[in-house]
Amino acid sequence: MGKVFRFNKDVDTDQIIASQYLLFPTVEEMKVHTFESLDADFASKVKPGDFVVADSNFGCGSSREQAPAVLKALGVRAVLAPSFARIFYRNAINIGLPAIVCEGLYEAVKTGDEISLDLEKGTVALGDKVFPCTKLPLHLQKILDQGGLIPSLDEMA
């Protein structure tokens, strides 16, 4: 179980982590500024195992891999949205952050709700309600299971 932090549609990568922080040498130094323009306290409130739930087109905008990286560094278990921008989606899988396509969840939850995610079954539970989410293709699931692209390359080698 984890708490939901709910965001609207078209959340862009500048809103996830603004340009001025991209030059910090490490993701650890950047992560306290996550979602700063939308919720200045997000980084202090979010706990490992919590979820980001958003409306469509999450992560649109720049190619910055730091956007999924700061979420992962803060311990976000998964991002759930009806759709994702393509670069964010690829980056998220490559660094081992589940980006899960899920219809209807955004409308049903509010910030602070507790949900649980079953990646193998492809379901999200909110109290008694269960929402189906799109299962990842096998090869992407494998990358995720191994913690991202680099660990999965090591595994192959």
Added chain:
Amino acid sequence: MGSTLIEKIFAHNIGADSVKAGDIITVNVDRVMIHDIFIPFVKDKFEEMGFQKIWDPDRTVLIYDHLVPASQLDDPRHHHIGDEFCDKYGVRNVHRSDGICHQLMTEAGYVKPGDVAFGTDSHTVTYGCVGAFSTGIGYTEMASILGTGKLWVRVPETIRVNIKGTLPEGVTSKDVILTIIGDLRADGATYKSLEFTGSTVDAMSVASRMTMSNMTVECGAKCGLFSPDEKTAQYCGLTELDDFLKTLHGDDDAVYARVLNYRAEDFVPVMACPSQVDKIKPVSQVIAEASAMEEGSIVPSVGLIEDGTVRVDQVFIGSCTNGRLEDLEAAAAVLRGRQIAPFVKLIVTPASRKIYREALANGTLDILAGAGAMITTPGCGLCCGRTGGILTDNEVVVATNNRNFLGRMGTSKVNIYLASPVTAARCALAGKIVEG
């Protein structure tokens, strides 16, 4: 059954008779571009992956543009890391102050029609203007291409955009692409290829097409393609299009996810209003809405209402979207022999050194400077909110770049309106949002 333009590029790349939307293929990468913001991260990942050498250093291009000239204490570190990386791995295609990466990749001849290219920046889609596939990726994937020369991609479905006729006076390709983004919305082309056809785009310069390809990522597209023609060949330094390049157009009997048809005569000057890139309104509507608001009030996501419209504090003409010679000339045509409003800061940033020198030689920069513009060195400049021109709460900027995201050019209460160079110059002159 025929093929779309992107299906033809990918089939040729992997040596297949044909590929179809939905296929997952591994492409052979013709060119990669890395810019200064991400080079330290690419280097770390490349070495973490254990690669000893770059698959083909001559297919690799490193460009310093976001952090040139350096404005923060930590910026030079990126350039030092980049220089060391190039020395160590034999990368010779390095540009340290020649202009914006997306301008240089075609201008300096790195990307040709039919190529497959990737870059560590989302506006890598720009090279679709010459009929190349190009798209943005993260630094981890870039590191893996540097080691292998390959990347897997899913062949995208195509939305065909057909535009016929002649654009009205004062309407540019920027107004066209903003209007299309407004119709498709910010996620309307996610994972898809946009293919532009019709007599209007045939008549456009490569520079005007570049503006459109550049912004296709703002509606989620994976690429935004134009068929190469004689203008493309000339721009790319090809004597003629070879037999393969002559086939690079979408077939009428190909499968399209959607076809949009436009009449060029219907386009009007538009703006993307604060702070969504798909919040597109005709300039006349922006003014009409402001005139119904209380005079002298500061309206969130609009600005200060003055003289029945929106007061403009700053104007930015530049970026990989609209920093080319024809853009600077269009602004100069508006500003020739006149003075901008005394309180407006007008910042003009040519997209490359080549453009800077051309505009210097033909007098365009003199006209702009004479009208009150600050001419800056080529580079990303204000577009990514890192160099001169940062704004503060409630200020309004009319800008020719591609994004008006919250907080991109200063505080999260800055109001960014995206427009064509013609509209931007008119607003600089008046000190408020005006149409003509």
